[in-house]
Amino acid sequence: MAAVRDNVFPTRMNLTVTKTRLKGAQTGHSLLKRKSEALTTRFRVILRKIEDAKLKMGKVMQTASFSLAEVAYITGDIGYQVRENAKRATFKVAAKQENVSGVLLPAFEAEVRAGAGQFELTGLGRGGQQVQRARTAYVAAVAMLVELASLQTAFVILDEIIKVTNRRVNAIEYVIIPRIENTIAHINSELDEQDREEFYRLKKIQSKKKERAARAQKEIDEAARRAIADGNLHQAVGGDAPAARDLLAEQADEDVIF
């Protein structure tokens, strides 16, 4: 893949910053991965519980609705009477929150108030036992429903969150980390390139300097030899200063451009 990288200026500071980011991304990745694993474990447990609960549910509901049929057989229709006499709930559901690796899962808890409730006298004339039995059966069924509801909500939420977490893990692993690595590689290569240029420049300057020094030396030698050749030692000694002045004037050559 043609290296996707951040658009940063290749400087040493940016390199440090990007390296810190890489470190952060890696830590985040491992943390998220662990979270996802924890959630998945939890998810499996819930899944197993849901399966059990659903299987049990069928049976409990069947018993309950059948006990209602028994009541209908013996007592007749008591629905209205029971509904009217219900004043306070004997069965309450409390919603709680459970924290699973940072995910808040709602948990429902059933609270059954003790006592037979207001309609304990229902069916006094006939079928009271069946009424109470149907009541017990339905309390069990509702408790089951509450448990199942709690599991089911947790199931849906966990499913969603596991998906999100896995998406993040993969995003970090396959997109963010490679990009940061590419960026680092890019910065490094740019910096190396700069180093090499700098080195070359220094070399070039050095060689120019050497060349110039060699030429100056040569001119001095030349002048000295000419003076000796003229035999004008005295002039040569006395004309030492003008000769040096000339040399400086001669230095007005072109600038070296790299």
Added chain:
Amino acid sequence: MNEIHFNVDAGYLEGVVRGYRDGLITSPQYLNLTQCETMDDLKLQLATTDYGSLLQNEPSPLSTSTLAARCTDALVAEFQYLQQNAAEPISRFLDYITYGYMIDNVILLITGTLHERDTHDLLEKCHPLGFFDSMPALCVATTVKELYHTVMVDSPLAGYFRECLSAEDLNELNMEIIRNTLYKAYLEDFDAYCRSLGDPTATIMSEILSFEADRRTVNITINSFGTELSKDDRARLYPRLGGMYPEAQTKLARVDDMDQVKAILEQYGEYRSMIVGVNLSMAGGDSGSSALSLEDRFFAKEVQLNKDSFEQQFHYGVFYSWLRLKEQEIRNVVWIAECISQHQKDKIANYTNIY
């Protein structure tokens, strides 16, 4: 000498009722019904009985509640036919039969009024047999006191109310206690009325009503275990008639659990056989047991008594018996339908066979 004049007034109706009796589902038909796998099969089987024409126009996924409603409609239609054709002594007897349903309806209305429900909705829930003329007027009353003063005093039940309750009680007492108090008064009154009718009716009806009273006594005892109903109140709800009055009732008023009830019932010949083999731990909530419950025994006994009343002629008991048998039949059919629709075939045989 009753027998000579009996047919003048009651001959036609007795004939009708005996004809109705022959329409009751017989045991081979019950066997066929229990063989059904789906509600449609059941409908098909019922088509050969008196219910056939009723269910013809019902849409195919037949629910048990529709079935029950249709059957009750049929029962009501037949009973109302009897009422419309009845002359003085029988019409009064038939009215007496409906008082039981009236009590239920009135309790329903009072409960609804206490909770400020719309009384028009309540009227739809009332049992059609328990309708009386002033009942729609109950809708006008908004408080219980008003209800009592304006409506109840005109109703046939006024006497029962006057005897046992005051308007203040209506607000305070548990509805279930009121219902049972009224029912007790009704049973006693009905029994007294039957006795006044003279011999064949009196003998037969007193037997049936005694049994009804005994059954209520036992049931009230069993069902009041572990409730707020005090023992004095319990004793006050026992009808003052029947084989258990007064001796067994005084004993039953003091018991605390099923074993003691059993010990008392064993002293009475007709009930000893009934409690043998009955699962007494029923109150513990063991719904898985397929053993016949005490209620089932009571039903069987009731059916037996009511069948016996058809063995004699020239008495009014047949009307009461037919209604009870028909009710039992509806219960049976609904039970079978429930078992089929809930796939509980192992309990399907728990109905009470009639013929």
